Amino acid sequence: MRTIKSNRVILGCLFILFLFCTSQLMAQDVQISMKYAQGIKHNEWSAFKGGFELSADYIYSINNLRISSGLDFRTIQWGNQATISLGLAKVLSPKIELGLEMQHGLALFHPQSLYTFSAGANCDLTLVNNDKLQMGLSIEARYSICPAYINYGQIYHVTEIPLGIFIRF
Amino acid sequence: MKLVPKVVICGMMFYMLILLSCSYLPENVHVDSRLTYNETPDYIALELKENEADITLMFLPGGLVDPHAYLSLMQRIALDSINIVIPKFTSNLAIFELSKYESLLDVFPDAGSLYIAGHSLGGIAALSAVSKSPDEFDGLILLGTYPSESFAISDWDRSVLSLYAENDSLSTPQEVLGASSFLPEACMISDVSEIDSVELLSPKTFYYQISGGNHAQFGDYGAQEGDGVATISVEEQHEQVSSAIIKFVRHNENY
Numbered sequence: 468m469r470t471i472k473s474n475r476v477i478l479g480c481l482f483i484l485f486l487f488c489t490s491q492l493m494a495q496d497v498q499i500s501m502k503y504a505q506g507i508k509h510n511e512w513s514a515f516k517g518g519f520e521l522s523a524d525y526i527y528s529i530n531n532l533r534i535s536s537g538l539d540f541r542t543i544q545w546g547n548q549a550t551i552s553l554g555l556a557k558v559l560s561p562k563i564e565l566g567l568e569m570q571h572g573l574a575l576f577h578p579q580s581l582y583t584f585s586a587g588a589n590c591d592l593t594l595v596n597n598d599k600l601q602m603g604l605s606i607e608a609r610y611s612i613c614p615a616y617i618n619y620g621q622i623y624h625v626t627e628i629p630l631g632i633f634i635r636f
Numbered sequence: 637m638k639l640v641p642k643v644v645i646c647g648m649m650f651y652m653l654i655l656l657s658c659s660y661l662p663e664n665v666h667v668d669s670r671l672t673y674n675e676t677p678d679y680i681a682l683e684l685k686e687n688e689a690d691i692t693l694m695f696l697p698g699g700l701v702d703p704h705a706y707l708s709l710m711q712r713i714a715l716d717s718i719n720i721v722i723p724k725f726t727s728n729l730a731i732f733e734l735s736k737y738e739s740l741l742d743v744f745p746d747a748g749s750l751y752i753a754g755h756s757l758g759g760i761a762a763l764s765a766v767s768k769s770p771d772e773f774d775g776l777i778l779l780g781t782y783p784s785e786s787f788a789i790s791d792w793d794r795s796v797l798s799l800y801a802e803n804d805s806l807s808t809p810q811e812v813l814g815a816s817s818f819l820p821e822a823c824m825i826s827d828v829s830e831i832d833s834v835e836l837l838s839p840k841t842f843y844y845q846i847s848g849g850n851h852a853q854f855g856d857y858g859a860q861e862g863d864g865v866a867t868i869s870v871e872e873q874h875e876q877v878s879s880a881i882i883k884f885v886r887h888n889e890n891y
Contacts, residue, residue, distance in 0.1 A: 516678075538647065546659040576661040
């Protein structure tokens with residue numbers, strides 16, 4: 468029971484860290500994304516169903532650069548995970564951005580969650596752009612690993628192609 | 637909407653989502669060297685080496701339980717020449733992919749006699765599979781779970797084994813026995829060996845209570861919130877459960 472409580476404390480700290488990061492950035496936009504990740508590699512190359520992802524990010528723009536920080540929740544081979552993300556993107560045109568993103572967080576388990584890490588490169592294509600909101604599509608190549616899960620299952624790292632839609636407002 | 641309320645609302649939603657989606661990790665993962673272990677993104681398979689078993693048991697894990705938490709129970713059954721397939725589900729919730737068994741039937745076309753089993757929420761998914769494809773399965777095994785009216789299979793022409801634990805507070809013995817009208821004719825047994833003495837001229841539901849057992853010990857993932865306290869060890873519960881399953885399957889194969 469004590470470990471379950473410590474789990475919640477860690478998750479609470481992640482949430483506070485998220486609030487701190489976003490307030491420090493003096494964010495201008497909120498981005499909500501939904502993605503489906505198509506798996507392409509685990510221990511071997513093969514197509515498999517990855518998972519679904521919901522994320523909320525704050526985006527701060529400086530000239531042609533966008534810095535993002537947010538929370539991600541997704542389903543993955545080892546169950547569910549929640550991460551804090553940090554990204555940097557270059558605006559190539561009003562419609563296209565290329566960026567890099569990394570995520571640190573927890574694979575969500577009782578009695579103790581496990582550390583997980585992801586890194587990837589993404590391309591965002593804006594399809595709707597007006598004063599109130601932007602909407603578009605995104606594609607990414609991402610590697611994720613949950614190192615301690617090797618003690619439980621054979622598949623503890625995956626490479627996926629997440630495809631998604633995003634809304635900024 | 638101002639920025640701070642947006643942050644707070646998003647953050648609180650995520651926090652709730654996170655708290656509700658933790659899975660139970662296995663306590664112990666060890667695979668017997670006499671078994672072949674094969675894991676893919678879709679399933680875990682166990683089979684006895686140098687053996688071509690013609691019986692397969694598809695086991696659906698409980699909700700929010702890591703599928704590896706059932707390896708210690710399932711390998712006892714695999715060692716008796718029954719192939720085991722444990723599907724993996726999105727978010728470890730079988731209820732999200734009720735049709736996953738169909739794709740696995742294609743992966744194992746030579747499964748032989750096919751039995752489906754499930755623990756807790758996995759049992760509900762197993763009941764759903766039987767309701768949807770009654771001819772695909774030769775028997776059903778329920779661990780710490782019971783059907784509701786919407787998954788009633790009382791007119792199914794195959795037999796069922798329902799195992800329930802004395803100290804299970806999540807699927808109590810009263811709840812399990814109270815749902816007997818949704819399954820084939822009930823047959824109470826107090827000892828596993830009694831299964832052999834029952835003639836399966838018509839489909840039966842064998843009810844067997846694991847004395848001293850609880851809900852979580854059908855798997856091997858430690859204590860579960862809301863569950864009762866077991867007075868027998870995980871190993872003892874697994875021994876009783878695996879013996880009952882093996883007896884049921886072997887007896888059923890004679891008919």
